[in-house]
Amino acid sequence: MTTNQPSDTTEALTATQPRETPWPTVGVSVVIFSIQPGAQQELSVLLVRRNKAPYADQWALPGGWVRTGEALEAAAQRHLHTKAGLTSTYLEQLYTFGRPDRDPREHRIAVAYYALVSSTAAQLPEAQGDREARWFPADQVPTPLAFDHDEILSYALWRLRNKVSYAYVAYQLLPPTFTLADLRKVYEVILGHPLDPTNFRRKVEASGTIVSTGKRVEGGAHRPPQLYRCKLTPDQLLTGPPS
Amino acid sequence: MTTNQPSDTTEALTATQPRETPWPTVGVSVVIFSIQPGAQQELSVLLVRRNKAPYADQWALPGGWVRTGEALEAAAQRHLHTKAGLTSTYLEQLYTFGRPDRDPREHRIAVAYYALVSSTAAQLPEAQGDREARWFPADQVPTPLAFDHDEILSYALWRLRNKVSYAYVAYQLLPPTFTLADLRKVYEVILGHPLDPTNFRRKVEASGTIVSTGKRVEGGAHRPPQLYRCKLTPDQLLTGPPS
DNA sequence: TAAATAGTGTCTCTAAGACATTATGTG
């Protein structure tokens, strides 16, 4: 019975034949999104490379066990921190995946979350602990991912693309101050198509979710844009902005 | 260890002090919606009365264990059937509730589903198995419900009200043939406010989701309305109709 | 033919999108 005891070393099992647990076990998986700073600003996802069977050497979503007595979201935050070295301002439950054969070792249910981290905080990851961790453009991940993580990822992408069009989640991907062009870029990158700068400005300004800091970007080759700050009231967190 | 073995009789435990399980256990809870036929057509929810501690005699959502090797949705369907005697055409995962203290006995995670059953199929329930089962108007349930079921129910209501405004779920609550007034009533009951019959008709007809059967309702005191049938194409299942 | 509900036609208002135009900074 002790071999059924959950721990992070349980994954060291090399046996790939299914194990009969007395009931299904539970883990969390986290899809971590960010927009990488630099030239090609793309929507990116953090993946870790597995170093144990099953799916050894394949890329996977960070995640792991839920401990007895631990809230689901706390478990997600914990794995976000220990596996990816990140702290997220935004963490939302996605869906729970429970196909009995999704893990060849045993019936393990995964509660999937997605996290948004700001482009400033997202720089550091790389080589976290013993596992290799890397950012990949969201539409160019090294498929197939381990387990059913391809399915989880595409669902997360769908949800994010959906959510961005009716809620103010885009700010979570930006540093504290940003230009309107930055904000627009976030929407464009997530939605996958360009937006009219004119109409975008009008909608965002009408929403009342941003305040000018008075400062401007310096060093640009041309007319410098204003720097804004996000000002979200609680009731604005749900309903939203551009499409 | 055998006392930790999940089974439907585990609930017979009378001890209310928390039990340390090696890891969290998993169950499903199902919010079953229907619109009861008859005079006051209201949005209703099926509840079962608990006959064991904890929360003995209180009303609760039907649900129970997920078996090892059983898919989550299959577990939801099974409990829908055994606890409520119903078969649902529509079953959708809602959210997963995992607060460690949500069940006083142990850390049990609940994957919540909601089901829509047509008003014809919904007649029969009552006295299913040994437990009392009853339909309650969705906004007049006997609070507090057992566990965190109040929270689950209000989330389900929020989701249904939301979903009805962008997806064609209303048809799931109706018999195979129905009048436009019937369909409108479903929307009104879920949304909680009246809709303009004129504009409603226009939108539904424009959506192309209904076909006239050519028949009319007979026996009415006045001009008889047409009977329609739902004709949903796969790509219409997601995006939608009236608000 | 009166009552009641089914079903049609039309108007207004708002918001999204397209796009022309003006403003202001840097080389």
Added chain:
DNA sequence: CACATAATGTCTTAGAGACACTATTTA
């Protein structure tokens, strides 16, 4: 001054909602 991007203003169009009006059945 040339250029590039920021920011403003205006027009068109599609859709939601309000509501006046016509049609058809039964008592």
